[in-house]
Amino acid sequence: MSKRRSAALTGAQGVSLAQKLLRERLCHQKLPDQPVGLDSQYKHMLELLRRTAVHGESNSVLIVGPRGSGKTMLLGCVLRELMSLREVQKNVLLVELNGLLQTDDKIALKEITRQLHLENVVGDKVFGSFAENLAFLLEALKKGDKSSSRPVLFVLDEFDLFAHHKNQTLLYNLLDVSQSAQTPVAVVGLTCRLDVLELLEKRVKSRFSHRQIHLFSSLSFSQYVDVVRAQLSLPPDFPDPKFSDEWNHSVTKLCDDKTVEEILRRNFNGSKDFRSLHSLLFLAVSRVSVSHSTLREADLIEACRLISADSKANVLHGLSILELCLIIAMKHLNDTYDGEPFNFQMVHNEFKKFIQRKSHSIHKFEKPVVMKAFEHLLQLELVRPVDSGVCKVQREYQLMRLMLEHGQVMEALQKYPQCPTDVKQWALSAFG
């Protein structure tokens, strides 16, 4: 009975199952079975960590790559593989630190103690120096196992942030241990900064093994499309084979489509990282519902439109006419004075000239009303004060800069609903 039901899911269930699976893949960054296009790095990494785990060799390595290039994914895959070895599994201790969370060395040390389950050992003891504390930690590790010391893997995510700690004490001590002490230690740093070695102090740098693994995407476009197809396809063990066949077929068809290819090409030219691809695919997948249960070309087009929307244009669209006029006045000031900063008084003057000479559609506004509009622009950060000495100058004399491009203003004006003609003409005229 139950088997028959699982074989033939209703449409709604199929969609929701597929959604669940794909969402987990796209949002939760579920580890893939095998990293794509990173074979050599994967092998290198695995071999290195295996040597630490099995032979007790101390190592240090940096994984460097731009955001979304799969650093964490690579490390996750390597660790998964490593932990599946039986002799490693019960022997290795893993300590994961993140530069965002452990913002100074004291917190980091506490976290290390916690992750090594040593709180009860350290207890209330007060240590003189940081290094003493760390040495004690590693000492305790040694004593913990009778036969030999257990290797420790330190994973430092956002490695560059650790380099900003005072004196780089943690890094110095970790790398020093990896150089001298007997406890086998592997220090793996993940960072997106290419110049990370320049951030290190000389003594820290000299203790680092200078082993770096770079992850730069070398995907060609056809491989990229393959990745898209693989990301979107349902796995063979999907409970409803009929639905998954239909779905996979539609995905293959989709990837061959000309417009879809164009969208993917544009995305590919924008950046090769997987995160931006994931957000695009996520938007497309979230539009799938019971009424249309397969991925269509329109979904991808809509997703692309959402992703590539200019947010400043969206903000400009919602401004009132008065605020728009002020922006045009600022644009004129920028044109005439060659990008020099301006103050409210000048903008108001420019606006007054326009009202007196040209406008029929806009009635005269009092100065405080204009000021209120100007302050709204300031709040939206479309204009920015040049220096932040806020209370020292009167509001109307504070120097400002416009944070918009010439083209953005003109484009916003074209799209503005029911824009008065004389305002448009004023914006187009070169001289105020």
Next chain:
Amino acid sequence: MSVTLQCPGYPEDTLRSLADRLPCRETQLKSLLSLMGQPDQYSYPSFFIYGHRATGKSHVVLSIMKDLELPHASVDCVECVSSGLLFHQVLSAFFGPDAAALLPRCPSLSDFVRLYKQMSSNSPATQTRYIILDRAERMRDMDFSLLPALLRLQELVNDNVTVILLSEIVWEKFRPNTGCFEPLLFHFPDYSKVELVQILSWDHHPSYTPELYASYINILLGVFFSVCRDLRELRHLAALNFSKFCEPLEKGEAKESDIHKLWKNIEPHLQRAMQTVYLREVSSVQWEQQQMDEKEATTLRVLSAHAHIELPYYSKFLLIAAYLASFNPARTDRRFFLKSHGKIRKTNFLKKHEKTSNHLLGPKPFPLDRLMAIFYSVVDSRVAPTASIFSQISSLVTLQLLSQVGHDDQLDSPKYKCSVSLDFILAISRTVGFDVVKYLYDFL
């Protein structure tokens, strides 16, 4: 409603009532729901929702959360002066006050993530948990690592959690310089004029027909729409001025169909409202009282008319001297303040393009010596440079009528700027019988 809402995993009648309560936001509601997915599915780690003030960002999001009974923690970033308060609110919303009590006194982000992990391993999320951060632009002023960490919180705590940031400001202004996990951007567009009429007509007065109220709203928007699109502000103005609009009806001077007559009655009133109530020159209570008493709207002293300040005699002259020093170029001092200033070529003086430019550019800094020199020349009687004169200068600075420029030397030739307006200085000089305009280079 034209758009039928159907989202699997959520009760349908709740969705319908939700859509009814959120007019003109059906499309946003629908796409938000589809982005959030079914409650047990993973959602994207972070959303960034932006749009103008009063476009219903937090209202829509919070209504979704409340009506569909999703586990959520809503935090206003303005209230969180330290990140500890934020952690406290989030933990107590998800795991009860006991969990929040476990936080140490000055919790770091690490403590928060550790506790969160610990708690969520005890009670793992069956539904997506949402953290809603209102006015997220304040997050940038907090710890540098807070925003990037929250954006990838799902990965850090390994729980089904989604962070929703709400802000008026675009995402480009948030991005830290080393980059971060990019959230999904979602825009709430502004209301068009038609939509504003539709929404504002919702709260019509029970004793009048909805059509009358709609036409009132149309008149109101006719005055205010080019200045203000803030729904909250417009709604407030609509509520304030409606009684005035209905006055002719109550007196029996006009019928409901006499829209033109009603318009003629209300239009100047609304124009006055823009100059007073809209700028908060007159408080709403005062404005209503005024309508009751049927006084002329301008008779009331507005807030900015209180600018007159009573100052000592020498302080007045010091301020006038400071104003002259700030707005006149130093090379013209000889001409204005010296009795025998020698020959001055008129043509040099009145360069066309320089005219009125000083009042555009704002006050210039001047040294103390120049201020004293102008002061002595302006004051008729002989004044000794006593301690009281100098203490008056420094007390003018604390009153923020003057401001000191560059704090490097307090005693040795400090520089000042005058920070009062022309109207203010005109009023002051009138009380001491001094004609400032004659001495201002801009008005020569």
